[in-house]
Amino acid sequence: MARKGSGEKTRGKLLNAAIDLVRIEGYSAMRVEDVCARAGVSKGAFFHHFLGKEDLAAQAADRWRVNANALFAGAEFHEAETPLGRLLAYVEMRKALLSGEVYEYCCYAGTLVHDTYDSLPELAAGGAQAIDEHAASLEVDIAAAADAAGLRDFDARGLARYTQVVVQGALTLAKAEGGNATALKAFDHLKTYLELLFGPGSRLAN
Amino acid sequence: MARKGSGEKTRGKLLNAAIDLVRIEGYSAMRVEDVCARAGVSKGAFFHHFLGKEDLAAQAADRWRVNANALFAGAEFHEAETPLGRLLAYVEMRKALLSGEVYEYCCYAGTLVHDTYDSLPELAAGGAQAIDEHAASLEVDIAAAADAAGLRDFDARGLARYTQVVVQGALTLAKAEGGNATALKAFDHLKTYLELLFGPGSRLAN
Numbered sequence: 001m002a003r004k005g006s007g008e009k010t011r012g013k014l015l016n017a018a019i020d021l022v023r024i025e026g027y028s029a030m031r032v033e034d035v036c037a038r039a040g041v042s043k044g045a046f047f048h049h050f051l052g053k054e055d056l057a058a059q060a061a062d063r064w065r066v067n068a069n070a071l072f073a074g075a076e077f078h079e080a081e082t083p084l085g086r087l088l089a090y091v092e093m094r095k096a097l098l099s100g101e102v103y104e105y106c107c108y109a110g111t112l113v114h115d116t117y118d119s120l121p122e123l124a125a126g127g128a129q130a131i132d133e134h135a136a137s138l139e140v141d142i143a144a145a146a147d148a149a150g151l152r153d154f155d156a157r158g159l160a161r162y163t164q165v166v167v168q169g170a171l172t173l174a175k176a177e178g179g180n181a182t183a184l185k186a187f188d189h190l191k192t193y194l195e196l197l198f199g200p201g202s203r204l205a206n
Numbered sequence: 207m208a209r210k211g212s213g214e215k216t217r218g219k220l221l222n223a224a225i226d227l228v229r230i231e232g233y234s235a236m237r238v239e240d241v242c243a244r245a246g247v248s249k250g251a252f253f254h255h256f257l258g259k260e261d262l263a264a265q266a267a268d269r270w271r272v273n274a275n276a277l278f279a280g281a282e283f284h285e286a287e288t289p290l291g292r293l294l295a296y297v298e299m300r301k302a303l304l305s306g307e308v309y310e311y312c313c314y315a316g317t318l319v320h321d322t323y324d325s326l327p328e329l330a331a332g333g334a335q336a337i338d339e340h341a342a343s344l345e346v347d348i349a350a351a352a353d354a355a356g357l358r359d360f361d362a363r364g365l366a367r368y369t370q371v372v373v374q375g376a377l378t379l380a381k382a383e384g385g386n387a388t389a390l391k392a393f394d395h396l397k398t399y400l401e402l403l404f405g406p407g408s409r410l411a412n
Contacts, residue, residue, distance in 0.1 A: 026321045028234035103324060110378050114320045117381040118230045118309060128382035158391045161379065165392040169375025172316050173367065175323040176334035185364045186371040189399070196402040 011049045013039040018060045023103045027057055027115035027123075054123055057112060061126030064108045068134055083144035084198045088191050090138065094167060095187045098180040105180070106171045131168070135160040145198040159197075166190045217255045219245040224266045229309045233263055233321035233329075260329055263318060267332030270314045274340055289350035290404045294397055296344065300373060301393045304386040311386070312377045337374070341366040351404040365403075372396045 017038035021030045032053050036046050050056040077089030098105050112127035138160040146154035170183035223244035227236045238259050242252050256262040283295030304311050318333035344366040352360035376389035 024324045026232060026234050028232050029321070029325065110382075111320060113378060113382045114317060115232045115235070117384070119235065121384075124382070131379070131382055155391070158388075159395065161388045162392050162395045165375035165379055165388065165395075166371060167375065168378040169371035169373065172319060172374040172378065173337070173371055176316075176319045176330070176337055178323070178327075182364075182367045182371065185361070186368050189365065189368045193395070193399045193402070196399070 007049070010039075010041055010045050014041055014046060014049060014056065015060045015063050018056050019064060019108045020103065022057065022060070022108055022111050022115075023106050027112055030057075032056075054120065057116075058123055058126050061109060061112060061123070061130060065126070065130035065133060068109075068130060069137070072134065072137060083141045083148060084194065086141045087138070087145060087194050087198075090141075091163075091187050091191050091194070095184055098170075098174070098183050102174050102178060102180075106175060107168065110168045110171060131164055135164045138163060145194075149198040151197070163190060213255070216245075216247055216251050220247055220252060220255060220262065221266045221269050224262050225270060225314045226309065228263065228266070228317050228321075229312050229314055233318055236263075238262070260326060263322075264329055264332050267315060267318060267329070267336060271332070271336035271339060274315075274336060275343070278340065278343060289347045289354060290400065292347045293344070293351055293400050293404070296347075297369075297393050297397050297400070301390055304376075304380070304389050308380050308384060308386075312381060313374065316374045316377060337370055341370045344369060351400075355404040357403070369396065 014035060017035045018030065021035055021038060030053065032043065032046060035053075035056065036043050046056075050059065072090075072093075075090075075093055077086055077093050080086040080089045109127035109130035113124050113131070116124040116127075136157075139156045142159050143154065143156040146156060166186055166189075170186040173182040173186070174180050220241060223241045224236065227241060227244060236259065238249065238252060241259075241262065242249050252262075256265065278296075278299075281296075281299055283292055283299050286292040286295045315333035315336035319330050319337075322330040322333075342363075345362045348365050349360065349362040352362060372392055372395075376392040379388040379392070380386050
């Protein structure tokens, strides 16, 4: 049992190091040697846990997806009383996450997709799945907010995916400007859009 | 003169090959050998024009920026009668550009930023400049649309940058799903937002 616990700890260190290095320099530039050095783990231990760099990145995508799902599933924004209130609180949470260095808040999944969508599509699919599942988690509140606003046949899935377009684009601009200024404003625009769509007196009601 | 023209043609082929390869596999994975092969140019000719891969990518960022500025400056959307009409037509143009393979319509500048913002910030700055200048080109119409809608002290620069958040995020989702479905819908959401902000009876007028 002690050995198993220690092995899990080593594996976790390597996955976290890979998540950081992909967010800093991208998948292609990442070297197994640097992952090991960052994790403080020997190369022998690395190959005890992973077949190689691609396997590491795929398992890191899985960890990223599971952790993100748990983080947002357990978040405070679900406690808001109305569906629109929950969506606005979700976007506020996205704003609050934009702290520290850019690499600390940018998206492992989105970066992995950029680097591997053509060359390693199965690996990219792990990143895409994280984005898809996170988007899908917003659909129930979006559908309820649309219903409450009197919008019939509203495409909840489309708007859920649009929120992730804004998230991914905000993080690209954060990398471009080396900070979160445009990203913070982007989330404010997303909040305004949600309020205009679903707030009192929505002009789109049909 | 003939030799100079031929040299320019070779240089252009190499720049176009670099733009394609960065969009396909990213900056880090791109090899000079593959750029030369794609361009049908010898390595000797490559080093006649460029100091190396970083110089190539920096000059490609310059070319991308200049070409994009020219493409959008000369585009039809400027002919719409109202500022809001021009903004909506601009977004329609973005939709029309989403044709062919993902690598053909994704953004060299945004991909370069992802790959190099930490490791080669001067190179990333060339990509960021392309995004910045393109965003800035929309500010006059945004300010005029806000003015026409009675919105005072509107942050035109902030909304201009938000449009590019949507562009970059739409292209990330295109890579994630291997097609333009979410990107097309994202631009429709952006159009709806612009209409709600600036259209007749804007609820934000102050």
